[in-house]
Amino acid sequence: MRSTFPKDFLFGGAISACQAEGAWNVDGRSLTIPDVVKKIDPAKRKTFLQATITKNDVEEAKTANWKDYPKRWGIDFYHTYKEDIQLMKEMGFRVFRFSIALARVFPDLHIEKPNEKALAYYDDLVDTIVQAGMQPLVTLSHFDPPIAICEKYGGWYHRDMIDIFESYARLLLDRYHDKIKYWLPFNEINAAILAPFKGSAVLNDEENYEEKCWQAAHNQFVAAAKVVKYAHDNYPNCQMGCMVAYCQSYPYSCDPLDVLANDKFDQMTNLTFLDVQSKGKYPYFALHYFKEHSIYLPIEQDSSILLQGTVDWVGYSYYQSMLTADHTEGISSGNGNLKNGLVNPYLKSTEWGWQIDPVGLRILTNRMYDRYQKPLFILENGIGKVEQLNEEKTVNDTYRIDYLRQHLKALKQAIEDGCEVIGYAWWGPIDLISSGTSEMSKRYGFIYVDQDDEGNGTKERFKKESFYAYKEIIETNGENL
Numbered sequence: 131m132r133s134t135f136p137k138d139f140l141f142g143g144a145i146s147a148c149q150a151e152g153a154w155n156v157d158g159r160s161l162t163i164p165d166v167v168k169k170i171d172p173a174k175r176k177t178f179l180q181a182t183i184t185k186n187d188v189e190e191a192k193t194a195n196w197k198d199y200p201k202r203w204g205i206d207f208y209h210t211y212k213e214d215i216q217l218m219k220e221m222g223f224r225v226f227r228f229s230i231a232l233a234r235v236f237p238d239l240h241i242e243k244p245n246e247k248a249l250a251y252y253d254d255l256v257d258t259i260v261q262a263g264m265q266p267l268v269t270l271s272h273f274d275p276p277i278a279i280c281e282k283y284g285g286w287y288h289r290d291m292i293d294i295f296e297s298y299a300r301l302l303l304d305r306y307h308d309k310i311k312y313w314l315p316f317n318e319i320n321a322a323i324l325a326p327f328k329g330s331a332v333l334n335d336e337e338n339y340e341e342k343c344w345q346a347a348h349n350q351f352v353a354a355a356k357v358v359k360y361a362h363d364n365y366p367n368c369q370m371g372c373m374v375a376y377c378q379s380y381p382y383s384c385d386p387l388d389v390l391a392n393d394k395f396d397q398m399t400n401l402t403f404l405d406v407q408s409k410g411k412y413p414y415f416a417l418h419y420f421k422e423h424s425i426y427l428p429i430e431q432d433s434s435i436l437l438q439g440t441v442d443w444v445g446y447s448y449y450q451s452m453l454t455a456d457h458t459e460g461i462s463s464g465n466g467n468l469k470n471g472l473v474n475p476y477l478k479s480t481e482w483g484w485q486i487d488p489v490g491l492r493i494l495t496n497r498m499y500d501r502y503q504k505p506l507f508i509l510e511n512g513i514g515k516v517e518q519l520n521e522e523k524t525v526n527d528t529y530r531i532d533y534l535r536q537h538l539k540a541l542k543q544a545i546e547d548g549c550e551v552i553g554y555a556w557w558g559p560i561d562l563i564s565s566g567t568s569e570m571s572k573r574y575g576f577i578y579v580d581q582d583d584e585g586n587g588t589k590e591r592f593k594k595e596s597f598y599a600y601k602e603i604i605e606t607n608g609e610n611l
């Protein structure tokens with residue numbers, strides 16, 4: 131295959147603060163939602179749907195043993211970032227996606243009092259990434275809402291969250307605009323509907339749950355649009371993006387009813403979120419859905435803000451695909467990222483039941499380019515596996531190398547089809563705590579971290595075989611796949 135990836139294509143990787151940093155109570159950081167999510171029982175992996183978090187869970191976690199909450203200790207990236215970033219540099223990363231924690235910068239959400247210790251940490255982190263020759267891509271909110279949001283405001287459905295987030299983002303844009311080009315206000319913004327406790331701090335025992343979830347999503351759209359506009363007005367070099375967890379789905383059969391069910395699923399799970407942020411208005415089908423479900427949102431009141439804050443690029447995470455049917459009785463269901471679907475007999479799945487589908491990435495990328503006509507960014511892609519170090523102190527992870535190559539081949543084909551893609555960030559280039567199951571055992575990395583599910587281990591880092599494979603892929607600009 132000839133090289134199709136543009137010369138400056140942003141090969142790299144992505145992590146999040148709440149799965150990597152640890153140091154949950156260091157330098158004034160406040161407690162966050164992921165800090166109160168326990169590890170799931172590994173026996174339930176394949177059937178695990180989605181964690182739920184209630185007010186009781188939050189109360190219980192405050193006095194429970196902190197070691198039972200893996201995201202509190204992460205992989206200690208807060209203290210190891212310098213060495214970890216050197217390893218990314220060694221692989222030749224051109225982009226490093228990381229997130230900043232609101233719970234560090236404004237621990238109690240008092241916007242007049244930023245936490246200088248936290249800012250000093252992020253100053254050095256950003257400098258370290260830049261000095262390593264990588265583009266930093268920053269996510270301002272990656273599944274780590276401070277508990278203070280629930281306690282003071284109930285959740286993101288409270289309008290005050292818009293101003294708080296805007297102040298937080300302005301502070302960071304003013305501080306880092308000349309060092310960071312790529313900005314993403316919210317990780318997988320459709321989590322506001324798919325996993326609201328982590329996306330928008332709406333706990334599962336809230337009354338009028340569905341309406342509050344959509345109100346929270348709407349407030350995040352408005353907040354993101356204001357941030358995009360502020361950046362465009364003040365720092366035109368900054369490239370502002372949006373992102374969903376793309377729940378790629380196919381109709382279960384050629385029965386038109388299955389096709390229709392699949393379209394509807396796609397509209398309200400994925401497209402609404404990207405449409406609002408890239409076109410600046412809600413699509414007709416979302417308006418119809420809200421009317422049908424008696425969901426009230428101040429759409430008219432906020433319409434000009436949404437229209438003025440449209441993004442420069444469109445991003446998505448892509449791990450797997452699933453099937454959707456009109457009638458699901460008797461059809462086996464499989465797992466997926468944030469959303470479960472039906473099993474596709476043509477695909478193999480991971481230990482967590484996620485169905486591996488490289489061709490789906492090509493299909494999706496074409497659809498996204500056709501629909502939005504904006505540069506695309508693959509913000510996450512990867513495979514989680516249970517792994518152990520072998521005697522040579524490495525992991526012979528051929529399955530990960532295969533997954534990587536196949537997905538990059540599919541992406542390359544999408545580029546040859548004519549799609550404009552600017553980057554590809556592997557999820558979890560260094561092993562970290564799983565978002566969905568809070569396990570250390572679900573490893574995505576090219577770098578192995580010596581730590582188990584209980585947090586025991588030296589935390590030493592070891593290069594897996596895939597480390598060298600990705601390095602070579604980047605060196606050759608994706609020519610040898």
Ligand code: BG6
Pocket residue numbers: 146149273317318375447467468510514557563564565566567572
């Ligand atoms: C994405 C998240 O949804 O999927 C990441 O943005 C997450 O934070 C990734 O880690 C993989 O999911 P999991 O549950 O395997 O960690």
